[in-house]
Amino acid sequence: xxxxxxxxxxxxxxxxxxxxxxxxxxxxxxxxxxxxxxxxxxxxxxxxxxxxxxxxxxxxxxxxxxxxxxxxxxxxxxxxxxxxxxxxxxxxxxxxxxxxxxxxxxxxxxxxxxxxxxxxxxxxxxxxxxxxxxxxxxxxxxxxxxxxxxxxxxxxxxxxxxxxxxxxxxxxxxxxxxxxxxxxxxxxxxxxxxxxxxxxxxxxxxxx
Amino acid sequence: xxxxxxxxxxxxxxxxxxxxxxxxxxxxxxxxxxxxxxxxxxxxxxxxxxxxxxxxxxxxxxxxxxxxxxxxxxxxxxxxxxxxxxxxxxxxxxxxxxxxxxxxxxxxxxxxxxxxxxxxxxxxxxxxxxxxxxxxxxxxxxxxxxxxxxxxxxxxxxxxxxxxxxxxxxxxxxxxxxxxxxxxxxxxxxxxxxxxxxxxxxxxxxxxxxxxxxxxxxxxxxxxxxxxxxxxxxxxxxxxxxxxxxxxxxxxxxxxxxxxxxxxxxxxxxxxxxxxxxxxxxxxxxxxxxxxxxxxxxxxxxxxxxxxxxxxxxxxxxxxxxxxxxxxxxxxxxxxxxxxxxxxxxxxxxxxxxxxxxxxxxxxxxxxxxxxxxxxxxxxxxxxxxxxxxxxxxxxxxxxxxxxxxxxxxxxxxxxxxxxxxxxxxxxxxxxxxxxxxxxxxxxxxxxxxxxxxxxxxxxxxxxxxxxxxxxxxxxxxxxxxxxxxxxxxxxxxxxxxxxxxxxxxxxxxxxxxxxxxxxxxxxxxxxxxxxxxxxxxxxxxxxxxxxxxxxxxxxxxxxxxxx
Numbered sequence: 001x002x003x004x005x006x007x008x009x010x011x012x013x014x015x016x017x018x019x020x021x022x023x024x025x026x027x028x029x030x031x032x033x034x035x036x037x038x039x040x041x042x043x044x045x046x047x048x049x050x051x052x053x054x055x056x057x058x059x060x061x062x063x064x065x066x067x068x069x070x071x072x073x074x075x076x077x078x079x080x081x082x083x084x085x086x087x088x089x090x091x092x093x094x095x096x097x098x099x100x101x102x103x104x105x106x107x108x109x110x111x112x113x114x115x116x117x118x119x120x121x122x123x124x125x126x127x128x129x130x131x132x133x134x135x136x137x138x139x140x141x142x143x144x145x146x147x148x149x150x151x152x153x154x155x156x157x158x159x160x161x162x163x164x165x166x167x168x169x170x171x172x173x174x175x176x177x178x179x180x181x182x183x184x185x186x187x188x189x190x191x192x193x194x195x196x197x198x199x200x201x202x203x204x205x206x207x208x
Numbered sequence: 209x210x211x212x213x214x215x216x217x218x219x220x221x222x223x224x225x226x227x228x229x230x231x232x233x234x235x236x237x238x239x240x241x242x243x244x245x246x247x248x249x250x251x252x253x254x255x256x257x258x259x260x261x262x263x264x265x266x267x268x269x270x271x272x273x274x275x276x277x278x279x280x281x282x283x284x285x286x287x288x289x290x291x292x293x294x295x296x297x298x299x300x301x302x303x304x305x306x307x308x309x310x311x312x313x314x315x316x317x318x319x320x321x322x323x324x325x326x327x328x329x330x331x332x333x334x335x336x337x338x339x340x341x342x343x344x345x346x347x348x349x350x351x352x353x354x355x356x357x358x359x360x361x362x363x364x365x366x367x368x369x370x371x372x373x374x375x376x377x378x379x380x381x382x383x384x385x386x387x388x389x390x391x392x393x394x395x396x397x398x399x400x401x402x403x404x405x406x407x408x409x410x411x412x413x414x415x416x417x418x419x420x421x422x423x424x425x426x427x428x429x430x431x432x433x434x435x436x437x438x439x440x441x442x443x444x445x446x447x448x449x450x451x452x453x454x455x456x457x458x459x460x461x462x463x464x465x466x467x468x469x470x471x472x473x474x475x476x477x478x479x480x481x482x483x484x485x486x487x488x489x490x491x492x493x494x495x496x497x498x499x500x501x502x503x504x505x506x507x508x509x510x511x512x513x514x515x516x517x518x519x520x521x522x523x524x525x526x527x528x529x530x531x532x533x534x535x536x537x538x539x540x541x542x543x544x545x546x547x548x549x550x551x552x553x554x555x556x557x558x559x560x561x562x563x564x565x566x567x568x569x570x571x572x573x574x575x576x577x578x579x580x581x582x583x584x585x586x587x588x589x590x591x592x593x594x595x596x597x598x599x600x601x602x603x604x605x606x607x608x609x610x611x612x613x614x615x616x617x618x619x620x621x622x623x624x625x626x627x628x629x630x631x632x633x634x635x636x637x638x639x640x641x642x643x644x645x646x647x648x649x650x651x652x653x654x655x656x657x658x659x660x661x662x663x664x665x666x667x668x669x670x671x672x673x674x675x676x677x678x679x680x681x682x683x684x685x686x687x688x689x690x691x692x693x694x695x696x697x698x699x700x701x702x703x704x705x706x707x708x709x710x711x712x713x714x715x716x717x718x719x720x721x722x723x724x725x726x727x728x729x730x731x732x733x734x735x736x737x738x739x740x741x742x743x744x745x746x747x748x749x750x751x752x753x754x755x756x757x758x759x760x761x762x763x764x765x766x767x768x769x770x771x772x
């Protein structure tokens with residue numbers, strides 16, 4: 001890097017943690033609204049087809065859903081602890097906590113995989129054979145179920161990749177005890193993923 | 209010392225001439241300089257605008273005679289869809305914020321760049337990908353979507369055309385829009401120069417700020433809605449398919465929850481520019497600064513809650529319709545506040561007539577017609593008569609094209625000397641503007657009459673009784689295009705041969721007129737200190753080199769070092 005670029009870099013890529021955090025929160029707003037559209041649809045159809053929704057929810061495996069809730073809540077705790085650990089300068093502990101978070105995300109996806117493949121095996125998927133015998137409410141329920149948990153699953157994957165990048169930065173000492181905003185942003189994102197699941201779980205598994 | 213001279217050279221070399229790490233085209237497409245990104249948007253937007261304008265002219269040509277004149281009905285359907293998609297998602301929505309917002313926002317608030325320069329460049333790439341997808345959908349699969357730019361279900365699920373690609377184009381463009389919005393909000397909060405309080409910001413910045421909030425809060429909803437249409441087409445999840453129990457009305461709700469606020473995304477930045485141009489050419493402070501600033505936010509807030517007025521005839525409870533109708537009328541209040549303040553600013557002013565101000569005058573005239581006919585559409589009883597007729601088409605061209613389009617050209621003329629450092633020929637600009645105004649009204653005004661008489665929108669054919677008006681309207685499209693081409697020709701000529709522009713050709717009072725034309729790479733060698741409002745003509749309200757000036761005058765220590 002010659003002097004010219006050094007001056008450019010210094011002035012253009014400045015550090016402003018407050019701005020970075022604000023940008024992340026705004027981005028989370030957009031995520032909430034992205035899912036918000038789906039939650040509106042859920043509310044509308046739950047109102048229109050309450051019997052169908054209850055009938056379909058019986059098919060859900062509440063146990064796996066509860067386990068997944070527990071897994072995500074735990075992972076949210078570890079990602080929060082990792083920030084505290086980094087602030088105290090405990091780099092190794094931070095890395096271990098983040099590894100644990102990623103493993104939790106992975107376990108969540110494995111559970112989801114078994115859940116989905118069980119349903120697909122039973123012919124419950126969009127245009128699947130089992131849907132022919134179901135009421136319209138049940139069809140919509142499963143349409144929404146696959147869309148919403150699918151989109152949430154995608155966010156789990158994105159969150160894991162995000163944390164992966166952050167771990168790489170920590171390893172290379174780009175993220176440090178005094179410069180941890182990127183880790184905090186990753187944590188915020190992960191909490192959002194967790195939060196959305198907290199709403200999806202009762203809406204799809206616990207309704208009567 | 210080497211560093212010192214280097215830093216000063218960065219504030220002397222203009223951003224157009226600067227040679228950084230990359231040269232040639234790479235120096236542009238890899239640049240995170242907000243000014244270069246703004247110009248890249250300008251180039252792309254003009255290109256897309258030309259494509260969509262050509263589609264529009266072809267449609268008007270088809271309407272010259274009843275029956276099949278130029279094209280098959282299917283082609284006509286694809287043309288009006290693509291005309292709408294390109295004009296709305298690629299031109300009107302990003303137009304003023306992405307080009308002029310990017311270029312001017314940091315300069316006007318006294319910053320060196322936006323808060324996230326790399327994300328800014330990323331937004332441009334997303335924009336280009338979205339644009340390419342929209343154009344590509346014309347030539348691949350079954351041809352461009354034929355659903356209209358609204359993609360209403362169930363037809364958009366059943367259509368054999370390339371709907372999925374067109375909707376994914378809109379999805380990607382939405383993502384670009386969101387990132388720009390986040391960037392501008394954070395920039396406005398974090399990077400204002402010392403002394404630049406909220407009520408000392410230029411009104412263009414207020415317009416951008418309000419717009420950015422709508423972009424952030426509304427765009428994700430259309431993202432998920434269009435993604436669901438794609439999923440519905442690919443997998444048949446059933447949420448919008450009436451055959452499977454889905455409700456098409458819910459689609460319309462979700463669509464307009466974004467697309468109505470989007471109308472204000474289109475117009476608010478333009479209103480901001482109007483509030484810049486008027487005080488400059490009236491040589492006078494703007495009348496009612498705070499009211500204009502707050503009314504931008506009021507429009508953003510109320511505009512978020514009126515989407516239902518697009519659905520008065522598609523099945524909604526009477527209570528819902530009355531509430532939406534009332535809220536719709538409420539938007540007219542902050543809009544009226546702005547219009548009255550603009551007119552009041554001209555009262556007893558020493559007005560300097562010029563092309564940008566001419567466009568602004570045309571805007572106030574055209575936009576008022578558009579706004580008043582909007583009240584006809586917002587009233588429940590009259591709306592039923594004119595729904596889905598040319599009346600609606602005329603109305604939204606008056607507010608969208610007449611609003612955002614006219615101001616886009618006004619802005620282009622207003623900041624052209626600042627951006628390129630060249631002056632255009634004023635006389636040619638005035639003639640072109642006159643063609644533009646006459647053509648515009650000849651093209652769209654007959655549509656109000658035809659619509660009122662019952663001419664439905666989106667038909668490639670019509671009854672013989674409408675032919676006179678249709679011919680008039682088509683001729684109008686030729687006049688309008690003549691005006692636009694003359695204007696662009698004039699600007700292109702100025703770019704090559706125009707005389708060099710001074711720092712402040714119009715006598716503007718905001719910060720961008722205090723840096724050279726074109727602006728230097730770094731915008732400011734020292735972050736300025738702001739001591740007064742943005743439109744004060746009789747004294748200086750900016751200290752451009754606070755360090756040296758303050759020390760020189762009273763030996764005081766330099767005013768606070770800047771956050772960035």
